[in-house]
Amino acid sequence: MPKKASVLGVVAGLAVIAPLLAACTGDRAPAGDRPVVLTTFTVLADIAENVAGDHLEVRSITKAGAEIHGYEPTPGDIAKASEADLILDNGLNLELWFSQFVESVDVPHVVVSEGVDVLDISEDAYAGTPNPHAWMSPASAQLYVDNMVEAFSDLEPEHADDFRANGDAYKAQLQDIQDELVGELAALPENERALVTCEGAFSYLARDAGLTEAYIWPVNAEQQATPQQIAATIEFVRDNDVPAVFCESTVSDRPMQQVVEATGATFGGTLYVDSLSEEGGPVPTYLDLLRHDVDTIVAALTGGDR
Structure with missing residues (x-):
């Protein structure tokens, strides 16, 4: 969810560059011999690369480490869009900054979260709207893969069998992570089956x-970590004897450190959600991101070393 001020700025900026987008797409030039698939952020790009294999060139608008919620498109993004043969986005109101961008480009567009069993945000200004972070479920991410297989097969029918085989192999890896997560946490007592994070992205x-979720704020917003939000999180951790709490890589963990100081809970570590790291970093691929988060959560909640 973007900040309100950012949304207004993006809308104004897109009103200026929309005619340029339309002009660019009319003269789209291929990048090499492979069709270009453009995604909105690095997680989707990595999933898409695994499904596409060598048949498609996959690009991401945002770079590794970027905050996806409040991203503001740049003139350089126009060139990326003008070269695309297919655009993929998450949907579920994640990329509100991208909606008018897509509408201004004459390129096929697929929302990869289609078919996911959507959970709504339950608090604050965004209550009742979809929680966009469905890719953080290895089970839901398998639907992302299915949607990409279908979209890529429509784009390049001659490689449909390869896309399907790649997708099946990738979904098997996702299922392994899902089974590991559920199995490793199965023995936790009820009061310790809680996942407390800075943002409600999990x-x-x-x-x-089978974890109870708690967080300081439901989505990234202009004002984060009010005293009331921190106090409510402290109360939840105390009441449930939660052994460890976490925070995401793209936000400051200072509010959660206040919870740690007030409750004696352990700071369990940094979790990754919206972006991969650079190559050589802790989460250069989506599977690395999931494994890192699962290992971090399991180790902190069970007190084990992984």
Whole structure:
């Protein structure tokens, strides 16, 4: 969810560059011999690369480490869009900054979260709207893969069998991570089956693992970590004897450190959600991201070393 001020700025900027987008797409030039698939962020790009194999060139608008919610498109993004043969986005209101961008480009567009069992945000200004972080569920991510297989097969029918085989192999790896998550946490007592994070970005993963989710703020917003939000999180951790709490890589963990100081809970570590790291970093691929988060959560909640 973007900040309100950012949304207004993006809309104004897109009103200026929309005619340029339309002009660019009319003269689209291929990048090499492979069709170009453009995704909105690095997680989707990595999944798409695994499904596409060598048949498609996959690009991401945002770079590794970027905050996806409040991203503001740049003139350089126009060139990327003008070269694309297919655009993939997450949907579920994640990329509100991208909606008018897509509408201004004459390129096929697929929302890869289509078919996911959507969870709604339950608090604050965004209550009742979809929680966009469905890719954080290894089970839901398998639907992302299916949607990509279908979209890529429509784009390049001659490689449909390869896309399907790649997708099946990738879904098997996702299922392994899902089974590991559920199995490793199965023995936790009820009061310790809680996932407390800075942002409510883990609703889908918590549902998969049978964990109660708690967080300081539901989505990234202009004002984060109010005293009331921190106090409510402290109360939850105390009441449930939660052994460890976490925070995401793209936000400051200072509010959660206040919870740690007030409750004696352990800071369990940094979790990754919206972006992969650079090559050589802790989560250069989506599977690495899931494994890192699952290992971090399991080790902190069970007190084990992984």
